[in-house]
Amino acid sequence: MRQVTLVEVGPRDGLQNESRELSIDIRHELIRKLAAAGLKDIEAGAFVSPKWVPQMAGSAELLSRLDTGGSIRYPVLVPNLKGLEAAMAAGARDIAVFGAASETFSRKNINCGIEESLERFAPVIREALGAGIRVRGYVSCVAACPYEGDIAPGTVAEVADKLFQLGCHQISLGDTIGTGTPGRILAMLDAVSRMVPVAHLAGHYHDTYGMAIANIRASLDAGLRTFDASVAGLGGCPYARGASGNVATEDVAWMLEREGFVTGVDLPALLDAAGFVSQALGREPASKVARAFGAPAAAS
Template identity: 65%
Template sequence: MSRVRVVEVGPRDGLQNEPTAVATAVKLELIARLAAAGLRWIEPTAFVSPRWVPQMADHAELLAALEQTPGMHYPVLVPNLQGLERALEAGAREIAVFTAASESFTRRNINCGIDESLARFAPVIERAGARDIPVRGYVSCALGCPYEGAIAPTAVARVAERLAALGCAEISLGDTIGTGTPGQARAMVETVAERVPMARLAAHFHDTYGQALANLHAVIEAGVRTVDASVAGLGGCPYARGASGNVATEEVVYMLHGLGFDTGVDLPALVETARWIGERLGRPPSRLARALAPAD
């Protein structure tokens, strides 16, 4: 049976824009529940300034409290060398860096252009490589930008190629505002794969327009075998009007199992975890969680 690797981004991407503080203990329990459900790649936090992302202010405490057991992967987001050093001090063994295929989005999101962001990441990736720490690269706005509109697949490919050349082992291509359609998603991935091997690509699609599962199906048919998702569909882009969040991990896993792929994930346990975190955040369950709810 062919396998698709699911990268769980809920504890970081899903929670980072929550308006009220989520206790560290709740985050740790969420991560423990996700791991118990069989997820082996979980993005737990980001070593960014608490001034800009208050929800991630407990990053060092949280990462230090995680049990780094064999087979578990906890990549943390770092914006620069200072973030990397803090992450290393807290015990990080894998990191991620982020830029975008849109110049306007990059400037508004991280206060610099694409070229400058890549120059900023070069010493981060080099330092991580010297420590044998794998680096994941994110490319936002791979299917559209809230400021520039449609983004050419070749623009995405150029950024992905440069991240790969710097030393990123994997490149995650993000439909940040969730406007992409299956044909666009497949064309984008196939264009990027002309410069970066398909085996090194991941898909990170938001569900603003209800297209995320269809888009994932399209790129999986094209050969992508790593997908990002957020339990209970938590998260979303704060720059996208009406953004409803990431695609729900439980719905992605249900689709993948229906397609005959192995994910290693216990779907009932994952659905229960989705319900659990939704109750604590006051969020409605995903469509799948509602459908699989126990009868009264």
């Protein structure tokens, strides 16, 4: 199958790791531009405490402005039942829960170990599914952890399988600090796909060492057809020193088109969205494609 789905994570995963906070109006306009570029899955926000993640403040108002009943899906991150209730009140029909394959990373990120995190997610997933809401599961540190080093593929597979068994329709596998290489990513995917069907897996590869595109190309050969990406390469990881943002959506879209895959993405419109958010943040787009096409100067 030559169809590939891109899940745009810039408005959530990207912006929550940018130092400059953007207004709800700017975030809404960014999402509108991403939808106009043909993206059908766009992370809209996170129902977390603004005390800890101020960049995601106002996610309820933002989500309420979107047509959550239309053809475009706007998943939001929820950490607990309180977050789920707020997301449901705002009209969410897609949510995501965030786990890790590293015990230390899990404790530093969400203040509990892997098993406890899964226990916390269980009632959230159960209630969401009962309300007809789709749930996506994230697994971070699938190649390595900034605290523990390399992570065994079998450990990743176990966490992914538990999320899948809890009812997550898709498991997004995150190379959080971007140290994965094609061989290591393929070994991880081999282990995970023995427990979770490859059709229910997605790749989420950060580009710290410039390996994200290579890892996506290798993952395509392994059968993956869904990949997360962040417009203009937004974001990073506050728990991983030097970790750059997720791979830029425009770089992934360009590569896939050149390789003969179909994404439904309008590259010029996507570059417009990249330029818009980069100017709002006062920096240049991080993507190679934006630079090659001539990115607009960043606003001060």
